[in-house]
Amino acid sequence: MPAGRLVTTAHDVGFVGAGQLARMAGEAASALGVSMAVLAANPDDAACSVAGEVLVGSPFVEPDLRALVERCGVVTFDHEQVDLQIVDTLAAEGGVLLPGSATLEFAVDKAHMRTKFDAAGIPVPRFVVVEPGDGATKAVAHFAGVCGWPLVLKAARGGYDGKGVWPLTDRDEAEAVLARVGGPVVVEEMVPLDAELAVLVARRTSGDVVDWPAVETAQIGGVCREVLVPGRLPGHVGLVGVMAVELFWSEGRLLVNEVATRPHNSGHWTIEGAVTSQFENHLRAVLDVPLGSAAPQHNAVASVNVFGGVDGADPSRLRGRALAVDGAHVHLYGKGARPERKLGHVTVCGDDPGDVRARAWSAALALGTPAPEGIELPAGVAR
């Protein structure tokens, strides 16, 4: 960041969005003495309590985002639900928004991401981009003739955490889903999954890159439930800030599934598990100061997400039960409890993968997380 800007702006960093990613970045910002503002949809969003200033508004409203840009040395992103035109307009006016729209587009638009990666020779699942209209169902059926059913249909824009993704078993289902989705979609083969992995990298404005060890994730319905370190992969990409790349390990091949151009659920383990967290390095990257070591500090780390139970009980009322688990680092995001809403996570570091996994699950279940179908709980952990 140019030194001159610092003295004329109210905050070092502004976050578009005030969810849990901005909240955890705020904890890192406070430690670094970095002042932070947020553009929040609601004044009680997760990050508002740790922000030096809260602007309530929408990144789809140009004056709202401009207000944040004008008050901050650099603006970065808690989520990718943004209007890239507005980002470009404000950057053209001299605002500093990182990562820039060319990078954000990979996360904002799945059709763009798949097409660009494929053209660059990066392995991705076989796919086709289908525009809305009369020929859409026919195009999907044609693609099924190549890959076979079932297929996966993804809205090109607007999806997250499993939303905007539908499995398709036949042409009728394709027609019904296409009628519901307004815009372009990506239709892909459903690859047989041996494992899901994620790679997290940080790159600062002046170019230095660090990458954390690859992790293994367990997902249900497109929602991350569990992250285990070590995973089985390294990797690099270019941007400013942190980027997560989600990968499929399928029949001996690695395929890129999704990218997130910001801190990511697959990197929450870095808060306690690595020398430098993804949140601190995201701040260091956009402020263009030296990145910290991404070396892991333990032989094994498990991070398990906390979800709202069917009774809607607030996990903060159950905090004491989880903190009784030895070494449980409990993170609660201050969000209102609703069934199946992601409300926090628990990280445990140690030497033995089975042991840290058992402790992290014990604490997450103690916080009211429903025991998920489709993930085998460690031995000794009661559902």
Next chain:
Amino acid sequence: MPAGRLVTTAHDVGFVGAGQLARMAGEAASALGVSMAVLAANPDDAACSVAGEVLVGSPFVEPDLRALVERCGVVTFDHEQVDLQIVDTLAAEGGVLLPGSATLEFAVDKAHMRTKFDAAGIPVPRFVVVEPGDGATKAVAHFAGVCGWPLVLKAARGGYDGKGVWPLTDRDEAEAVLARVGGPVVVEEMVPLDAELAVLVARRTSGDVVDWPAVETAQIGGVCREVLVPGRLPGHVGLVGVMAVELFWSEGRLLVNEVATRPHNSGHWTIEGAVTSQFENHLRAVLDVPLGSAAPQHNAVASVNVFGGVDGADPSRLRGRALAVDGAHVHLYGKGARPERKLGHVTVCGDDPGDVRARAWSAALALGTPAPEGIELPAGVAR
């Protein structure tokens, strides 16, 4: 905390004072999903940016402190500059303030602390409590007849970080200092120091205690400059919250010097160096949930304080230089830079005591900390 209070109060925890201790506790509170309010002297105090609510006022003004107590499930302390009468009044009204006035008095009143510890058989430097008035100088001279000059005179109340402490070399100096200090004083022998140590413990309301490994501190003029782990001691005391006990190691004896009934500068290393930080365990203690492990996570940890330089430069402008030091965990408190003001600290964890000390000092000096007289800097660290 009674479950009934939680639903009727706006915040889980309130801090009296909004300095760096409350700020670092706020970072831990955010992670735990614990909402926090502060009673701040000024709206731009260090902790205000991470507090869910800021009340501006004084703990010496009963309605100000009552407002905090009424809005928080439990109230605890960033500093001990409080009126114990007001604390008692609010506790009698049903407010929850932890630690309570009986514990706070040890930190508030050095005469009380010395007298009680001595009566309990806890080794302390030889001392005498001197009341203000005509006979004061004579009483000091009489004590010098027992211990010899020089002596140390401490105001019983109101001192911190070396303020309110004077060395006395003769009777004339004693008379001059006594004329300046309004209230009772403690006069003590000046013990020959082989080392200064600090022990940090946490105790929750229902009684469980954890203690971190003892640390060695380097002080200049009563101000902590450097903390090294491991030190050479364990120890226990009773209270709720975190308590630091500063000790003199003198000619083969351990003497209690000071106590602080709150998180303490000697425990900042625990943020990265221990499984659970002093700030998180202080919160867990006053909320009466299970305490976390105080086990160290590294063979060696060094924590070096950042002070304002003579030019008054803001260390946040120098952040990038410090972050270039491998493994440097930089903490800046967001306080206005003034020469000799404590503005932050740097912690480095590793295997070799000399190596972590060299890196922590390099980063602290890079942030503009003047190289202190009286502490030998590690080899290779430029003044």
